[in-house]
Amino acid sequence: MKDGVEIKPSKDVRIYAMGRKRFLQIMKCNTADSGMYTCDAGDAATSCTVEVYERELLVVQGLEDLDIQEDQNAVFVCEISVEDVPGEWYKNAERIQPTSTIKIRQEGTKHFLLMCNVRPEDSGEIKFVARNTESVAYLEVEELPVNIVKPLQDTTALEKSRVILDCTVSNPRCSIRWYKGSNVILPSERFEICSEGCYRKLILQQVALEDDGTYSVQVGDYTCSAKLTVEALSLVMVRELKDVEVSAPDQACFECEVSVPVLRSPVWSLNGEPLQPSSCIRLEKMGTVHRLTLRQTTPDMSGVVEFASGKAKSQAQLRVVGNP
Numbered sequence: 279m280k281d282g283v284e285i286k287p288s289k290d291v292r293i294y295a296m297g298r299k300r301f302l303q304i305m306k307c308n309t310a311d312s313g314m315y316t317c318d319a320g321d322a323a324t325s326c327t328v329e330v331y332e333r334e335l336l337v338v339q340g341l342e343d344l345d346i347q348e349d350q351n352a353v354f355v356c357e358i359s360v361e362d363v364p365g366e367w368y369k370n371a372e373r374i375q376p377t378s379t380i381k382i383r384q385e386g387t388k389h390f391l392l393m394c395n396v397r398p399e400d401s402g403e404i405k406f407v408a409r410n411t412e413s414v415a416y417l418e419v420e421e422l423p424v425n426i427v428k429p430l431q432d433t434t435a436l437e438k439s440r441v442i443l444d445c446t447v448s449n450p451r452c453s454i455r456w457y458k459g460s461n462v463i464l465p466s467e468r469f470e471i472c473s474e475g476c477y478r479k480l481i482l483q484q485v486a487l488e489d490d491g492t493y494s495v496q497v498g499d500y501t502c503s504a505k506l507t508v509e510a511l512s513l514v515m516v517r518e519l520k521d522v523e524v525s526a527p528d529q530a531c532f533e534c535e536v537s538v539p540v541l542r543s544p545v546w547s548l549n550g551e552p553l554q555p556s557s558c559i560r561l562e563k564m565g566t567v568h569r570l571t572l573r574q575t576t577p578d579m580s581g582v583v584e585f586a587s588g589k590a591k592s593q594a595q596l597r598v599v600g601n602p
Contacts, residue, residue: 282314313328341355346419347420352391357389364408367389389406426447430504437508441506443482445479450473458493491505517533517534519585521594522596525598529573530579530596533568546570546584546585559573
């Protein structure tokens with residue numbers, strides 16, 4: 279019995295007899311096992327007092343200060359003199375709890391704290407506490423330098439194609455800004471800005487001729503630039519002009535079609551003389567279709583009508599018949 283309460287065998291308590299001797303064995307005793315123990319054998323009984331003292335707890339290997347760069351792992355080790363003594367970890371006086379990036383474990387007398395992918399804000403005082411014993415160290419996390427590791431490259435693209443301008447920076451968390459000339463580029467239907475770790479890219483959907491120019495990226499105090507050259511699609515005639523015969527003063531209409539839309543206005547001419555829009559001349563552009571309308575024709579307007587847009591050209595005859 280202990281303090282008048284019967285003791286029963288368990289994994290930590292063994293009771294057995296050898297001849298006339300009786301044994302009570304307590305495995306790994308602690309302070310809670312202190313008290314009065316009695317062996318009662320019916321007509322005979324004997325008692326004794328057991329006092330269990332805690333072993334003195336000492337720090338055998340203390341924590342060491344750690345100075346590392348961000349994104350590295352910080353490992354702290356503290357060894358104490360007694361096994362199986364639980365401990366707690368603190369950062370700046372706040373208790374540290376295990377997470378997906380913080381691991382805490384114990385192996386005998388050694389206690390470990392692992393902090394994965396540390397950041398500058400993780401800097402601070404790290405403390406290990408077990409009973410009335412503690413060890414303190416300081417964690418200093420240096421921010422990764424911000425610069426451009428791989429700059430932009432000059433690119434040539436065909437009109438209406440998809441273009442990617444990319445670079446690599448030194449810090450995955452650094453912010454960057456994209457420019458075309460001196461104008462800031464913001465995300466839109468045509469411009470997509472992406473970040474994947476240290477990889478940065480600007481995606482241009484269906485580039486147009488006006489996208490031709492110098493693009494740059496700014497990271498902290500660093501800037502790099504590259505030239506984007508946009509080449510026009512090959513322009514050919516899809517539908518030629520046809521000869522037209524009208525009676526004066528009826529209007530004459532010429533129509534043709536090219537392979538792709540053009541930004542610049544085409545050149546229409548009559549007998550080698552360029553035509554300009556007026557009350558008598560109407561020039562129209564509808565996607566890839568181009569139309570010339572001559573109002574109030576006269577016999578002296580007969581001749582060659584020509585359409586020209588870059589290398590694409592088409593000719594037809596205009597014959598204006600006078601009134602009898």
